[in-house]
Amino acid sequence: GPVVELVDVVRRYAGGSGTPALAGVTVAFAAGTFNAVMGPSGSGKSTLLQCAAGLDRPDGGQVRLAGQELGTLREPKLTQARRRRVGFVFQSYNLMESLSVWQNVLLPQRLAGTRPDRAWAREVLHRVGLAGREDDRPGQLSGGQRQRVALARALAARPEVIFADEPTGALDLGAGREVLALLREAVDDLRTAVVMVTHDPAAAAWADRVVFLADGRVVSELAQPTVETVA
Ligand code: ADP
Ligand code: ADP
Numbered sequence: 001g002p003v004v005e006l007v008d009v010v011r012r013y014a015g016g017s018g019t020p021a022l023a024g025v026t027v028a029f030a031a032g033t034f035n036a037v038m039g040p041s042g043s044g045k046s047t048l049l050q051c052a053a054g055l056d057r058p059d060g061g062q063v064r065l066a067g068q069e070l071g072t073l074r075e076p077k078l079t080q081a082r083r084r085r086v087g088f089v090f091q092s093y094n095l096m097e098s099l100s101v102w103q104n105v106l107l108p109q110r111l112a113g114t115r116p117d118r119a120w121a122r123e124v125l126h127r128v129g130l131a132g133r134e135d136d137r138p139g140q141l142s143g144g145q146r147q148r149v150a151l152a153r154a155l156a157a158r159p160e161v162i163f164a165d166e167p168t169g170a171l172d173l174g175a176g177r178e179v180l181a182l183l184r185e186a187v188d189d190l191r192t193a194v195v196m197v198t199h200d201p202a203a204a205a206w207a208d209r210v211v212f213l214a215d216g217r218v219v220s221e222l223a224q225p226t227v228e229t230v231a
Contacts, residue, residue, distance in 0.1 A: 002028035003193040010060035021047040023216035032191040036204035039213030045197045083112040087154025091166035093146045095138040102134035121156045144175025164196040180206040
């Protein structure tokens with residue numbers, strides 16, 4: 001089955017006006033697929049990611065992560081499921097500035113209490129073009145390099161799905177393309193599912209599929225032929 005599955009998910013924020021942030025969303029994301037989520041500001045894209053990742057609890061419907069219904073899990077188990085299965089990449093990188101690249105990449109595994117897989121972490125840093133930069137602090141790196149550290153950090157934990165919220169939003173065109181090519185590689189080589197919120201049609205063009213949201217609903221979907229990865 002799919003890695004992530006939302007069935008009729010409803011999310012209403014307390015004090016929110018009439019329309020819920022998610023008004024009955026049904027969508028599934030499969031292993032080895034690159035999915036873009038687009039829609040106007042306020043259409044529910046971030047809420048969709050938060051609910052799919054188990055960071056927010058819906059008011060109705062079901063979210064399944066690797067077949068596990070998240071609504072049935074209490075807090076420590078929910079966090080455990082998220083740490084085992086989910087990687088995150090944010091627009092603003094969210095790196096720990098006081099830690100080295102290497103320590104940032106190993107941090108999720110340390111927090112999860114799993115034994116860090118150092119050989120894989122080294123391989124992942126090589127994949128993202130940062131071999132040799134392990135001892136740098138994020139402050140010594142460009143935006144594109146920082147985002148590649150964030151991607152390495154996500155990949156190092158071997159997630160089944162990576163949620164990326166505007167991963168190229170703060171990057172110039174070239175750096176953005178490098179990050180998109182690496183997400184594409186994670187999908188094609190590692191069979192990771194990627195769910196990427198973006199405003200940028202050029203970024204969405206790297207996805208296999210674009211899901212459009214409006215007013216908390218999926219209003220259309222577009223399947224796309226896979227792009228050639230041009231380095
Ligand atoms: P998008 O990511 O597409 O911009 P969001 O998921 O952030 O949309 O927001 C969807 C709707 O939910 C918006 O109307 C927004 O104002 C509302 N919303 C989002 N987060 C909160 C929150 N924490 N509290 C109250 N309302 C929120
Ligand atoms: P600990 O988990 O005990 O804090 P470290 O992560 O500091 O241990 O180092 C343990 C091993 O991790 C080292 O022997 C080395 O193989 C690898 N390692 C540590 N730091 C780096 C680095 N900057 N670059 C590449 N490999 C590293």
